Amino acid sequence: MENNYSKIRNLKEEISESSLNKKVCIFGQGFVGLPLALSFALRGCDTIGVDVNSSLVEDINNGITHHTEKFYNVTIQEILKVQLKEGRYKATIDAEGAVKNCNNIIVTVGIPIKNGNYIMDHLKEACTLIGRNIKRQDLVVVRSTVIPGTTEEFILPILEKESGMKAGEDFYLAYASERIAEGNAFDEFANMPTLVGAINEASLQRAMSLLSIVCKAEMVPASNIKAVETSKVFENVQRDVNIAMSQEFARFAEALGIDIFEVIRLANTHKRVNLLTPGPGVGGYCIPNAYHYISPKANELSVNMELLKLAREKNEKLPQFIVDKTKELLKSVNKDIKNSKIAVLGLAMKDYSNDDRISPPIDITKLLIKEGADVKAFDPIVPTKYPFKVNTQEEALKDADVVLVLTKQYQIKFDDLEYIKNLMKTSPIYIDTKAVVDSEKAKQLGFKYWRI
Numbered sequence: 090m091e092n093n094y095s096k097i098r099n100l101k102e103e104i105s106e107s108s109l110n111k112k113v114c115i116f117g118q119g120f121v122g123l124p125l126a127l128s129f130a131l132r133g134c135d136t137i138g139v140d141v142n143s144s145l146v147e148d149i150n151n152g153i154t155h156h157t158e159k160f161y162n163v164t165i166q167e168i169l170k171v172q173l174k175e176g177r178y179k180a181t182i183d184a185e186g187a188v189k190n191c192n193n194i195i196v197t198v199g200i201p202i203k204n205g206n207y208i209m210d211h212l213k214e215a216c217t218l219i220g221r222n223i224k225r226q227d228l229v230v231v232r233s234t235v236i237p238g239t240t241e242e243f244i245l246p247i248l249e250k251e252s253g254m255k256a257g258e259d260f261y262l263a264y265a266s267e268r269i270a271e272g273n274a275f276d277e278f279a280n281m282p283t284l285v286g287a288i289n290e291a292s293l294q295r296a297m298s299l300l301s302i303v304c305k306a307e308m309v310p311a312s313n314i315k316a317v318e319t320s321k322v323f324e325n326v327q328r329d330v331n332i333a334m335s336q337e338f339a340r341f342a343e344a345l346g347i348d349i350f351e352v353i354r355l356a357n358t359h360k361r362v363n364l365l366t367p368g369p370g371v372g373g374y375c376i377p378n379a380y381h382y383i384s385p386k387a388n389e390l391s392v393n394m395e396l397l398k399l400a401r402e403k404n405e406k407l408p409q410f411i412v413d414k415t416k417e418l419l420k421s422v423n424k425d426i427k428n429s430k431i432a433v434l435g436l437a438m439k440d441y442s443n444d445d446r447i448s449p450p451i452d453i454t455k456l457l458i459k460e461g462a463d464v465k466a467f468d469p470i471v472p473t474k475y476p477f478k479v480n481t482q483e484e485a486l487k488d489a490d491v492v493l494v495l496t497k498q499y500q501i502k503f504d505d506l507e508y509i510k511n512l513m514k515t516s517p518i519y520i521d522t523k524a525v526v527d528s529e530k531a532k533q534l535g536f537k538y539w540r541i
């Protein structure tokens with residue numbers, strides 16, 4: 090641990106004297122904001138994390154976070170504790186005080202989507218407070234994923250109105266898309282190229298100088314803000330479309346009697362092919378929301394985006410598809426979903442994550458319960474409490490008719506087939522949406538096995 094931490098300590102040497110003690114304030118201390126704030130703190134900046142969630146702020150200031158991030162093998166919990174102790178970082182709900190005390194303000198507050206509609210309230214509230222408290226020469230960098238046009242058409246007017254100052258003349262404004270994947274945040278802040286757009290050259294230079302404290306990869310200046318906002322949403326939506334396509338490929342492969350995971354592995358040996366894998370749905374804050382960030386602007390511009398819409402609709406139907414498949418497989422062994430016990434393994438929105446926001450496994454579990462199934466779900470790293478969640482894999486599997494694999498976690502024994510079978514009822518069914526077990530071995534052991 091000491092060795093790894095010393096690698097992190099040396100990060101301070103990467104920065105110049107002028108960057109040391111730079112005052113940085115980061116709005117939003119969630120999956121992006123907290124590791125980003127700690128990344129600045131690690132490199133010698135005086136960093137304040139602002140959040141409206143007072144219990145989150147209290148936990149963070151006590152060194153507590155559920156995030157699973159690591160940097161040079163040091164956990165985020167350890168990094169947080171050291172940065173708090175060294176006084177380089179603290180969290181607060183006092184947005185006013187934080188902005189008044191900083192010259193560099195970064196926004197990571199998101200735009201939630203509810204029933205396909207975007208909600209600007211959180212971003213509006215954050216920008217209003219920033220606008221009321223910024224000073225001449227301050228820099229505001231937006232890093233949230235937004236509907237293209239948001240920085241100039243929504244954020245800029247709020248900042249100017251509330252501050253009484255002119256963007257580009259009195260304060261600086263830029264947008265830099267956030268491209269990390271949860272679980273790799275520290276590494277990707279440092280090693281993923283950062284795209285930056287700004288309202289003028291001075292803002293661009295200020296933003297690139299600030300962001301390069303953390304980003305050691307290429308800084309890519311863009312000619313305008315909308316290009317960066319749009320590229321971020323396109324990056325996400327292309328994954329949505331790719332997964333919808335893989336899902337159709339999976340149905341084709343199944344009908345042909347071949348394994349889709351093998352087909353994708355083969356196809357991806359081509360240097361210019363990158364097929365994503367099919368699964369029980371598309372989860373998380375980023376990919377499912379991407380279409381809903383494009384469509385409002387597309388509608389305003391009268392641009393037809395029917396392919397993207399269709400992909401989103403197809404992916405939204407995946408949880409129901411898995412439930413229908415479960416019913417069909419149960420029927421084939423003369424069982425009814427109403428009297429069946431189902432062991433769900435994995436509840437996170439993606440493999441090895443503890444994030445269960447917009448999580449297809451949660452949707453599937455709820456749909457199964459609605460159908461009358463008795464569901465016991467096991468995911469040892471998702472912290473959220475659910476009535477259907479149990480504490481051990483054994484509890485989930487005991488007397489189950491179906492084992493339903495939805496998210497991979499290192500702590501779950503997916504392929505100890507004899508152990509699983511011994512706990513389950515007769516005619517056990519193994520539904521494997523993640524290709525975690527050898528299908529032949531499962532069949533030989535007497536499982537009715539189905540892979541996506």
Ligand SMILES: NC(=O)c1ccc[n+]([C@@H]2O[C@H](COP(=O)([O-])OP(=O)(O)OC[C@H]3O[C@@H](n4cnc5c(N)ncnc54)[C@H](O)[C@@H]3O)[C@@H](O)[C@H]2O)c1
Nearest residue numbers: 117118119120121140141142199211214215233234267271
């Ligand atoms: N999670 C990812 O992997 C990821 C990756 C790239 C980009 N993004 C984008 O980054 C942004 C943040 O995502 P996240 O996953 O960190 O979300 P999150 O929900 O984990 O964090 C957002 C935080 O903002 C806080 N907040 C809400 N209103 C606020 C206000 N007025 N002032 C201060 N804080 C406020 C919330 O309490 C929450 O803690 C989103 O735009 C998202 O699309 C996320």
